[in-house]
Amino acid sequence: MENKNLNKHISGQFSAELEDIRNKVLAMGGLVERQLEQALDALGALDAELAQQVIDGDHRVNGMEVDIDEECTRIIAKRQPAASDLRLVIAISKTIADLERIGDACVRIAKAALEKRNNNQQPLLVSIESMGRHATRLLHSTLDSLARMDAESAIELHKEDAKLDKEYEGIIRQLMTYMMEDPRSIPGILDVLWAARAVERVGDRCKNICEYVIYYVKGRDVRHVSYEEMEKD
Amino acid sequence: MENKNLNKHISGQFSAELEDIRNKVLAMGGLVERQLEQALDALGALDAELAQQVIDGDHRVNGMEVDIDEECTRIIAKRQPAASDLRLVIAISKTIADLERIGDACVRIAKAALEKRNNNQQPLLVSIESMGRHATRLLHSTLDSLARMDAESAIELHKEDAKLDKEYEGIIRQLMTYMMEDPRSIPGILDVLWAARAVERVGDRCKNICEYVIYYVKGRDVRHVSYEEMEKD
Numbered sequence: 532m533e534n535k536n537l538n539k540h541i542s543g544q545f546s547a548e549l550e551d552i553r554n555k556v557l558a559m560g561g562l563v564e565r566q567l568e569q570a571l572d573a574l575g576a577l578d579a580e581l582a583q584q585v586i587d588g589d590h591r592v593n594g595m596e597v598d599i600d601e602e603c604t605r606i607i608a609k610r611q612p613a614a615s616d617l618r619l620v621i622a623i624s625k626t627i628a629d630l631e632r633i634g635d636a637c638v639r640i641a642k643a644a645l646e647k648r649n650n651n652q653q654p655l656l657v658s659i660e661s662m663g664r665h666a667t668r669l670l671h672s673t674l675d676s677l678a679r680m681d682a683e684s685a686i687e688l689h690k691e692d693a694k695l696d697k698e699y700e701g702i703i704r705q706l707m708t709y710m711m712e713d714p715r716s717i718p719g720i721l722d723v724l725w726a727a728r729a730v731e732r733v734g735d736r737c738k739n740i741c742e743y744v745i746y747y748v749k750g751r752d753v754r755h756v757s758y759e760e761m762e763k764d
Numbered sequence: 765m766e767n768k769n770l771n772k773h774i775s776g777q778f779s780a781e782l783e784d785i786r787n788k789v790l791a792m793g794g795l796v797e798r799q800l801e802q803a804l805d806a807l808g809a810l811d812a813e814l815a816q817q818v819i820d821g822d823h824r825v826n827g828m829e830v831d832i833d834e835e836c837t838r839i840i841a842k843r844q845p846a847a848s849d850l851r852l853v854i855a856i857s858k859t860i861a862d863l864e865r866i867g868d869a870c871v872r873i874a875k876a877a878l879e880k881r882n883n884n885q886q887p888l889l890v891s892i893e894s895m896g897r898h899a900t901r902l903l904h905s906t907l908d909s910l911a912r913m914d915a916e917s918a919i920e921l922h923k924e925d926a927k928l929d930k931e932y933e934g935i936i937r938q939l940m941t942y943m944m945e946d947p948r949s950i951p952g953i954l955d956v957l958w959a960a961r962a963v964e965r966v967g968d969r970c971k972n973i974c975e976y977v978i979y980y981v982k983g984r985d986v987r988h989v990s991y992e993e994m995e996k997d
Contacts (some may be wrong), residue, residue, distance in 0.1 A: 593988040601985065604854060611844040621837060628861070707950055714944040721940065752834065755826040 545610050549619060552602050556623050556630075559595040560674040563630050563637070566592065567670060567733065570640035571663040574726055577648045585641035592634035596627045618750060622743040626677065629736040633670065636729040636736075643726035647719060658705055659727050662698045666733045669695065673737040682748035685741040686761060695734035702727045778843050782852060785835050789856050789863075792828040793907040796863050796870070799825065800903060800966065803873035804896040807959055810881045818874035825867035829860045851983060855976040859910065862969040866903065869962040869969075876959035880952060891938055892960050895931045899966045902928065906970040915981035918974040919994055928967035935960045 566585055573582035603624040606612060612620055669691050676684040706724050710717050745753050745761070753761050799818055806815035836857040839845065845853055902924050909917040939957050943950050978986050978994070986994050 590988070597985050597987060604850065607840060608846050608850055613841050617837065617841055625861075628858075703954075707954065710943065710950050711947040714947045717940055717943050721936075752830050754830060755823070 545606075545612075545616075548602075548606055548610065549612075549616060552599055552606070552620070552623050555595065555599050555602070556626055557674065557678055559592065559599065559627060559630050560670075560677065562588075562595065563592055563633050564667070564670055564674065566634055566637040567640075567667055570637040570644070571660070571667065571730075573641055574644040574647075574663075575660055577644060579645055579648045582641040582644040582648070586638055586645075589634050589638050592631055596631040599627050600624055615747070615750070618747045622747040625743050626740050629739045633733050633736045636732050639729040640726045643722040643729075646722045650719060658702045659723060659730065662695065662702060662727065663730055665695055665698060666730045666737075669734060669737050673740050676744055677740060680744060680748055682745045685744040685748075686758075689738055689741040689745075689761075690758065692734040692738040695731060699727060699731040778839075778845075778849075781835075781839055781843065782845075782849060785832055785839070785853070785856050788828065788832050788835070789859055790907065790911055792825065792832065792860060792863050793903075793910065795821075795828065796825055796866050797900070797903055797907065799867055799870040800873075800900055803870040803877070804893070804900065804963075806874055807877040807880075807896075808893055810877060812878055812881045815874040815877040815881070819871050819878075822867050822871050825864055829864040832860050833857055848980070848983070851980045855980040858976050859973050862972045866966050866969045869965050872962040873959045876955040876962075879955045883952060891935045892956060892963065895928065895935060895960065896963055898928055898931060899963045899970075902967055902970050906973050909977055910973060913977060913981055915978045918977040918981075919991075922971055922974040922978075922994075923991065925967040925971040928964060932960060932964040 566588055569581055570585045572578065573585060603620050606620055607617075610616075669688065672684070672688055672691075675681075676688055703724065706720050706727070710720050739754075742753050745751070799821055802814055803818045805811065806818060836853050839853055840850075843849075902921065905917070905921055905924075908914075909921055936957065939953050939960070943953050972987075975986050978984070
């Protein structure tokens with residue numbers, strides 16, 4: 532099997548195809564990263580134009596998902612990859628699903644910005660900005676780890692999500708007290724709450740992508756596995 | 765290719781393997797369906813024991829996902845499936861990811877039940893019960909459509925999610941007015957709000973699974989495609 536694999540690589544074409552989907556998934560990651568930054572900027576500044584830009588840009592993210600997924604299926608059918616080549620294709624096909632969902636989270640954040648803007652509400656976003664920066668950094672590092680297929684950093688990043696969850700809980704608590712103090716503020720605060728939730732979900736998606744990197748490098752499925760077990764390997 | 769495919773099937777073993785993952789994904793679906801029913805019952809009756817049972821049962825859902833996923837990878841590597849066989853394996857490997865996330869939604873609903881129970885809160889769930897029943901029916905029909913690989917019913921069910929979304933919006937509105945009337949109720953209502961959101965997400969997952977059924981039967985990726993286009997085919 533390994534030998535057959537090697538022959539395929541020698542043919543050059545197969546290697547080029549694998550390289551191509553790798554590049555494409557990184558390009559998709561870059562696009563999603565920009566979407567997240569812009570969505571958070573739009574929410575911070577209540578910038579309706581930028582928010583609309585993020586919403587309009589989502590179809591490109593979706594299109595990339597469908598494209599790359601088709602290419603993965605074609606490679607499996609035509610090249611019949613084995614071992615690490617197959618793991619690469621599988622890791623990529625799973626990664627793009629999570630990237631697409633991060634794209635959806637960006638749309639949700641942008642819609643919260645539009646909603647708040649349209650209702651002429653006061654910004655109330657100090658706390659979400661820091662959480663947003665944290666999520667952006669996490670996504671950036673996750674994509675780095677994916678680009679280098681670096682399992683060590685993926686394991687480290689995997690733990691970061693718990694910190695983001697803590698920040699998120701703090702924000703929910705804060706927002707709850709605001710709502711209780713001034714019930715008229717509730718609809719506006721719920722918009723922020725949905726945005727905060729969307730940011731928190733970005734962390735979950737990054738965690739998933741880290742698991743695919745580990746799966747590719749170590750050949751082991753670490754979903755639902757504890758850190759102790761993960762580091763033992 | 766088709767011929768080679770046929771030979772594999774004649775060998776019998778390959779067919780048995782495909783049948784096996786089909787049965788397993790349906791068994792996983794059945795388990796998730798029970799989890800959803802019990803989570804909603806636990807929330808309706810504020811039954812802590814039942815809620816805990818749902819939370820404890822989630823590791824079985826997770827375990828099934830990992831098992832079936834491994835088997836899909838093994839089939840791809842060993843059998844090098846083509847055409848509709850490959851589409852079946854891909855559809856199944858995507859379906860289990862959505863089923864696993866419906867399982868997570870069940871845990872979230874069960875946790876809301878526990879939270880409300882522990883705080884001795886009054887139930888306030890009339891509206892979520894009907895939405896919950898709707899989601900349960902949708903999941904049941906989706907699994908039926910998957911069992912029969914019936915693209916027609918999958919297209920019909922795909923539209924159901926929009927109705928669930930409408931119900932969800934109505935509930936959020938209702939909960940918002942309760943919160944504004946009595947700010948002390950806010951923490952308790954947020955629990956219900958998270959539960960309602962989790963139920964709404966079940967609909968999104970069912971929609972995804974319907975798309976995989978259509979992909980398997982029609983050989984076409986219908987994600988991000990409008991109904992008009994979908995029905996034209």
